[in-house]
Amino acid sequence: MNILFIHQNFPGQFRHLAPALAAAGHRVDALAMHRRPPPAGVTQHAYGVRRPAGKDVHPLLREAEAKVLRGEACAAAMLHLARGGYRPDLVVTNPGWGEALFVKDVFPDAKLVSLLEFFHGAPGGDFGFDPEFGQPSLEARMKHRLKNLALVESLLAMDHGVAPTTWQASRLPAEYRHRVDVIFDGIDTDQVRPDPDAHFTHTQVPETLRAGDPVVTFVNRNLEPYRGYHVFMRALPEIQRRLPDARVLLVGGDGVSYGAAAPAGTTWKQRFLDEVAPRLDLARVHFLGQLAYAQYLKLLQVSAAHVYLTYPFVLSWSCLEAMSAGCHVIASRTAPVEDFVEDGVNGHLVDFFDAQALAAAVQSAVQDRDRHAGLRATARRTVVERCDLRRVCLPQWRALLSRLAGQPA
Structure with missing residues (x-):
């Protein structure tokens, strides 16, 4: 399969998954804003935002504009790949920064998988949790609500989602939860283990x-x-x-x-x-x-x-x-x-x-x-x-991606 990862700080949460898929024989590419050496077997492509968010934009929309600019930059980078003949079977992304906004416009046939870290504003979350810092103002509440603009669009466009924990999945709007699997990023428990002689x-x-x-x-x-x-x-x-x-x-x-x-x-x-x-x-x-x-x-x-x-x-x-x-x-x-x-x-x-x-x-x-x-x-x-990386989480990811691509696990 051809698998494209998109993450501004790649590899981020995909630091184990991307090289594991490459080692299994898949072609793995990645789009990233910040340049750093990619994991083994992954071909990394840079994207760059053309300009910063404008100062004359409505204050409540500045963060949204920044995300649109990232999505636009990713679309341009994906279009460049497409013109070279590249067609991904799967696109895996963390949509929180807006990078997934236009994936389906460039690669409509690719299955889009979104890693859904946090849905802002649902009851029982971080916003207003700590009374020491005061109750949020109306302006703060409005700004917080709009943090979900890019994420909601990604929920509409995605073929499937992944949330790291049950609680994080539970914060998503109910109508989307049936398309979300709970898979943690993975802990290398062979490396992270007790050592009485440490x-x-x-x-x-x-x-x-x-x-x-x-x-x-x-x-x-x-x-x-x-x-x-x-x-x-x-x-x-x-x-x-x-x-x-x-x-x-x-x-x-x-x-x-x-x-x-x-x-x-x-x-x-x-x-x-x-x-x-x-x-x-x-x-x-x-x-x-x-x-x-x-x-x-x-x-x-x-x-x-x-x-x-x-x-x-x-x-x-x-x-x-x-x-x-x-x-x-x-x-x-x-x-x-x-x-x-x-x-x-x-x-x-x-x-x-x-x-x-x-x-x-x-x-x-x-x-x-x-x-x-x-x-x-x-x-x-x-x-x-x-949460074991190799025995639990990577097999869960592989099974999900294979199912979406219509291939054996």
Whole structure:
């Protein structure tokens, strides 16, 4: 088959699927805006937006125009491929940036598969979840509603969709859910596994840390409210009071992945650190920035208590990687975390805003490590059985794509 992936930051969520399909003998091409080396076996083509979104556009339509511009640029790149004789059997895309808007206009006979990460505005989601930042204004609500413009058009055009988790699928309009399969991106559980002999070293940490040490970990791409950084920092003085010998290691950048930026002149990281710094033993709190993947895995393997907090939003890979590594995960009782973490069975759940409950759960994980061995084993088994890359997720993707293309799996 000829399979075309479209993703501005390719490979993105397709980092495993695209090379696996190429290795199986299919021709795999990709359209991307940002240039980086493609996975093995994939031919990558660049597309470029002709101009930025106009400043004179209605403020509520600026994001929509940016998505139309991306869709237009992708259409031009696809037309160039078509004029060279290329015809895909399948086009697989994440439509959230508008790139899928005109796929069917260029390749009407191709089956269009959309990875549906998040439908904005459905009840019980991220918008307005955190009262600390105030109730959204009418203008903010209107702007938020229009985030779905490109996605709704993609729902109309797609032949089939994929949502990573059951909760993410449940947020879609009911009339489309029958055309959506739930398939997670996949965790390489052969690589991400417990290691009782693991050790972790870093220039910011004055000693080598080993599995069994009192290590508390918190990991996100960026340290920001959407992922509960402010709640974790407010729990930290109590965590240190309960566990004075523990080392606390935080991984994440100073920027923003989701939600609003911090007030001008500061970062969320510094803002909430400053709030609690006088009550912390900062000699035992270590901000590591962003880590190489192999070093990040070592950190998970030495963790005694791994904290994962999130608004009701897209689930981070790091949560499931921590479970696969055999971590004792203390997570927020928010969707989609509850799709995977069952309180007292394979992790512990606390109210997102309850810093005291979080501190108590971290203390129990560190001090009663042996008693929780079964819980950590069950956490890994959950991921192996439901999210294993090679045995579960890639076969599910292959079966779906083969069915859509009318070919044997």
